[in-house]
Amino acid sequence: MKIVAVTSCPTGIAHTYMAAESLEVAAEEAGHEILVETQGAAGSDPLSAEQIGAADAVIFAADVEVRDRERFAGKPLIQVGVKKAINDAPALLAEAERAAKEPVPASAAGAPPAPATKVDANAGFGTHLRQWLMTGVSYMIPFVAAGGILIAIAFLIGGAKIASKVNGGTFEGVTYAGVSTDHLDKLLSQTGFAGVLFFIGSTAFKMLVPILAGFIAYAMADRLGLVPGIVGGLLASAIGAGFLGGLVAGLLAGFLALQMKKLRVPRGVAGVMPVVVIPLVTTAVVGTLMLVVIGQPIAAATTHLTNWLNGLGGSNAVLLGAILGLMMAFDLGGPINKVAYTFGVASLSAGNLTIMAAVMAAGMVPPLAMALSTVLRPKLYTKSERQAGEAAWLLGASFITEGAIPFAAADPIRVIPSLMAGSAVTGAMSLGFGATSRAPHGGIWVVGLIGKPLLYVLAIVVGVLISTLCVTFAKSLGESDADFDTEPESAASTYPSAGSVPSPAGSRTPAGATVRS
Amino acid sequence: MTNGLAAHDLSPNDLINAELVDLDVAAADRYEVTRGLAARMEKTGRVTDLETFLGDVRAREEQMPTGLEGGIGIPHARSTAVTAATLGFARSADGVDWGAPDGPAHLIFLIAAPAGGSSEHMTILAALARRLVRPAFKQALHDATSPDDVVALINKEVLGR
Numbered sequence: 001m002k003i004v005a006v007t008s009c010p011t012g013i014a015h016t017y018m019a020a021e022s023l024e025v026a027a028e029e030a031g032h033e034i035l036v037e038t039q040g041a042a043g044s045d046p047l048s049a050e051q052i053g054a055a056d057a058v059i060f061a062a063d064v065e066v067r068d069r070e071r072f073a074g075k076p077l078i079q080v081g082v083k084k085a086i087n088d089a090p091a092l093l094a095e096a097e098r099a100a101k102e103p104v105p106a107s108a109a110g111a112p113p114a115p116a117t118k119v120d121a122n123a124g125f126g127t128h129l130r131q132w133l134m135t136g137v138s139y140m141i142p143f144v145a146a147g148g149i150l151i152a153i154a155f156l157i158g159g160a161k162i163a164s165k166v167n168g169g170t171f172e173g174v175t176y177a178g179v180s181t182d183h184l185d186k187l188l189s190q191t192g193f194a195g196v197l198f199f200i201g202s203t204a205f206k207m208l209v210p211i212l213a214g215f216i217a218y219a220m221a222d223r224l225g226l227v228p229g230i231v232g233g234l235l236a237s238a239i240g241a242g243f244l245g246g247l248v249a250g251l252l253a254g255f256l257a258l259q260m261k262k263l264r265v266p267r268g269v270a271g272v273m274p275v276v277v278i279p280l281v282t283t284a285v286v287g288t289l290m291l292v293v294i295g296q297p298i299a300a301a302t303t304h305l306t307n308w309l310n311g312l313g314g315s316n317a318v319l320l321g322a323i324l325g326l327m328m329a330f331d332l333g334g335p336i337n338k339v340a341y342t343f344g345v346a347s348l349s350a351g352n353l354t355i356m357a358a359v360m361a362a363g364m365v366p367p368l369a370m371a372l373s374t375v376l377r378p379k380l381y382t383k384s385e386r387q388a389g390e391a392a393w394l395l396g397a398s399f400i401t402e403g404a405i406p407f408a409a410a411d412p413i414r415v416i417p418s419l420m421a422g423s424a425v426t427g428a429m430s431l432g433f434g435a436t437s438r439a440p441h442g443g444i445w446v447v448g449l450i451g452k453p454l455l456y457v458l459a460i461v462v463g464v465l466i467s468t469l470c471v472t473f474a475k476s477l478g479e480s481d482a483d484f485d486t487e488p489e490s491a492a493s494t495y496p497s498a499g500s501v502p503s504p505a506g507s508r509t510p511a512g513a514t515v516r517s
Numbered sequence: 518m519t520n521g522l523a524a525h526d527l528s529p530n531d532l533i534n535a536e537l538v539d540l541d542v543a544a545a546d547r548y549e550v551t552r553g554l555a556a557r558m559e560k561t562g563r564v565t566d567l568e569t570f571l572g573d574v575r576a577r578e579e580q581m582p583t584g585l586e587g588g589i590g591i592p593h594a595r596s597t598a599v600t601a602a603t604l605g606f607a608r609s610a611d612g613v614d615w616g617a618p619d620g621p622a623h624l625i626f627l628i629a630a631p632a633g634g635s636s637e638h639m640t641i642l643a644a645l646a647r648r649l650v651r652p653a654f655k656q657a658l659h660d661a662t663s664p665d666d667v668v669a670l671i672n673k674e675v676l677g678r
Contacts (some may be wrong), residue, residue: 010580013630013639014593017646018585025650041595041630042639063581086650087586383579 001032003096004047005059006066008039009082016040019061019085026089032097039067047071057096061085076100134409135219136212136250137334141402143211144333147204149398150197152442158194160438160449165191166198169349201441208338209237213250220254224261224274228253228282235290241298242342243335248298249290256282302339309343317354317431324355325362325427325463329419332366333402345440353436357450360399361435361460362427364443366419367396367403368460369467373475376468380475385410399443407471414474422467429459527561532641533604533671536561538664542607542625547578547615551592554605554627562600564629569598574627582616589649590615590622595630602638603629604645606667608658624658645675 005023009015020036027034035055037047039062049071052058058072060079076099078092085092154162164170166187168178179187179195187195213233217225232249239245260278269277289295312320327340344359374381374389381389388406395403408415436451450456527534537557544550555571558564573594577583583591590613605627612621626649630642648654654674661667672678 011577011593011595011630013595013642014583014591014628014646014649017643018591018650021647022650038643040639040643042643083581083585 001056001097001100002054003027003032003034003057003059003093004052004055004072005034005036005085006039006047006062006069006072007036007082007085008062008064008066010064012039012041015063015082015086017042019082019089022086022089023059023061023092026093030090030093032093034093039064057100059085059092059096061092130409132216132219132251132254133247133334134405136214136216136247137402137405139215139218140208140212141333141400141405143204143207144402145395145398145400147201147208148400148441149445150201150204152398152439152445154194154198154201155439155442155446155449158192158198162191162194162198163349163440166195166202206237209233209243209246212243213246213253216247216250217254217257220251221257221261224257224278224282225250225254227279228257228286231283232286232290235287236295236298239291239295239299240302241290241295242302243338244302245290245295245298247335248294249286252289253282253286256285305339306343306346310347317434318428320355321358321362321427321429321431322424323427324359324431325365325423325425326420328359328362328401328427329366329404329423329467330416332404332408332416332419333400337363337401348438348440353438353451354431354434356440357435357437357456358427358430360437360439360441360443361430361456362423362463363401364396364399364460365423365426365463365467366401366408367392368464369396369419369422369471370404370407370415371396372464372468373472377472377476380472381407382410397444399441411475414477415471418470418474419467421470422463422465424463425466426459426463429462430456433459435459527563527603529601530676531672532602532645532675533606533668534561535664535668537603537605538667539605539607540661540664540667542609542613544609544613547590547592547613547622547625548575550590550607550609550613550625551575551627554607554625555629558599558603558605558627558629561603563603564596564598565600566598570594570596570629573598584615584617584622586617586619587655588612588620588623589617589655590625591628591646591649592625593628593630595632597632599629599631601631602642604671605629606658606671608661624655641675645671648674 005020007016007019007023009019016038017040020038023034023036035047035051037044046068052071052075055075058075058077060066060069060077061082061084062079063082076096078096078099080092158165161174161176164176164178166179168176170176179190184199187199191198210230210233213236214226214230217229217232219225229250232253233246236242236245236249241248257278260273260282263273265273309320309323312323324340324343327336330336340359341363344356347355371389371392374386378386385407388403392403404415404419408419433452433455435453435456437446438449439446442449447453447457527536537554539553539557542550542553544553551574552571555564555567555574558570559567564570573596574592577594578592583593585591607625607627609621609623609625612623613625615622615625628642628645630638654670657670658667661670
C-alpha cells in the first residue's frame, strides 16, 4: 500500500521528525511505501501532487494545523496527534490500511473547515462519552452566556414583570396579554427595549437543547450527526423531555449517523449518502424514537423529578436547597444542572420566588470558587486554567455555571465534589433565609430584584469559600506537578479554555483557529 | 580552572560534549533535571541566560509534556538565549516522571535550538530526533558506560563522524 503522511508539532524540532522516523520504520517493516512530509523547523519537502495522487491513504500526525491540507482532499484520512505516531506507528498504519479499504471516504481530508470537536480518537468508551458530552456542552455555553446576560439586562431595565409582559400571564396581580409571535412588530412598542432584549435572550435559550443534542451527535459522527441531533433536540424540547431528552437524542443521533457512515454501499449511491440518504434516514428514525418511544418516558421522569422537588419544598426547604445546589454543581450546566434550573424557572412562574433565588445562588458558586482558587494558589493550575479563572469571575457573577467546566473537565474527581459541597450549602442557606429572586437569570447584576439581598450574598460568599477551600485542598494533594499533568495528552482532546467560548482544537479545526499544544 | 577550560570547550560544530552528559542524574523531578542540564549548557556558553531558556522550555512543556512512551523525555525549546543547536543528555536509573502514560523517563534529552536557527542547525536536530525513536540508539545510550561513549555515539549517529 502507498501512504503519504504529514507530521508536525509546535516547536518543530523534535516530535515532527521522531514521528516521521517511526512511521517510516514501521511502514518498511509492514511492507508499505510511505512518504512523509515533515512540517518542521528544518523546512519541509512538500509532497508532490503525483505522490499524493498515487497514495491509498493519508496520515496526519500533527499537533498544529497541517499546512495546505486541501492538497489531500478526497483521500482516506487518518488524523491523530503527533505522539500517537511516535508511540504506536504500526497501529496507525493498520488504521490507514482499513481507511483505504472503505468504499467511501466518509470524511475526506481537506474538506471545508468544520467546527472543532473535543474527541480524541484513541480514548476508551468512558472518555469518549465524556468528550461527546463536553463537545455538546461547549457549543451550548455561548448560547447560555448570550441568552442569560441579555435576559439579565432585560430584567435590569424592564423590571421583574418583563417576562410576563412579553410572554403574557399574571405577575403580582397584574395580567399582561403578552406579545403574540404573529405580531412581533408590536414587541418594541408594547414592551419597550427591555422586551426586545428579553425576547432575543429567550430565543437563544430555546436553542440550548437543540445545540446540545446536535453537537453531541456532531462529536460522534461529524456533520452527519448535526441534522438528526438538532432535530432530535428540538423534538425533545417540544415534548417536554428537556435537557435529559436532548442528551439522549444527541447520543442516539450520533450513534445512528456513525453506523450509517460505516455502511458499505455501491459507488453510485455513495455520492448521495451524506447529502440525502443518511440525513433522511437518521432524522426520521431519531425523530420517531423521540416522539413515539423514548421522549414520553423521559418527559415523565422529568415531571416526576419536578414533583418530587416540589414535595420537598413544602416539608423541608433547606434540604431542597441543598439538593438543588448539588444538582447545579453536579454537571455545571449539563442536563442535571438544567433540570434544577428549569425547576427554578417553573417555580418562578408559579409564584414561588425562593427556589429561583436558591438555584441562581448555587449556580454562581462554582465559577467564582474556581476563580478564587486560581488566585489563591496559582501554582496548582495550568496557564490556560488561570486564564479560565479570570473569565470565571465574570461568568460566575453572571450566573453562568458553565464557567467552571474547564476545571471540572481537567480534573473531575477533585473539582466536582468540592463545587457540589459549596453549591449545596449556598442553596440551603438561600432557601433557609427565604431569599427571593424575581429574575430567572442575571446573577449579581439583578441583585436589585433579589429579596433579602444581604443574606443572599452571604449565602453565596459562604458557598464560594467552602468550595474554594475544598478544591484548593484537594488539588494540593498529590498534585505537585499540576502544571504538566492536567493538560490533555493529545491535541485532539481539549476543552473550552475560557469557559464561554469553545476553543477550537483537534481533529477538525477551522482554518485560522488557534490550536493548543 | 585547572582543567575547566578544556572540558567545557565545545567547538562550534559540536552538538554535545562530555560536560553535557550526566549518566546518573539525581533529581527529584523534571524541573530539576532540566535545570541541571541547562546549567551545564550555560557553562559551555551555548546558553546565555539560564532563566530565559528554562522559561522557554517550560512554556513548551506546559503545552504538552514531552515525555514519550518507552522511558524518554525530550524537553526542548527554540530560545533567544541559545547560541547554537545543543544537546544535553541525562540518564536516570530510577526514572523521572515526564508525563508519559507508561511510566517515568530514563533517557532525557534537553534540546536547545537558537530562536532564529539556520536550517543547518535544524537539520542536525531533525537528524537527532529521528535517531531517538530507534531502539538500537536508545539501547546504546542505556549501555553507555562513560560520557565520552555518549558523545561518540551521538557524533557518529547524528553528525556522521
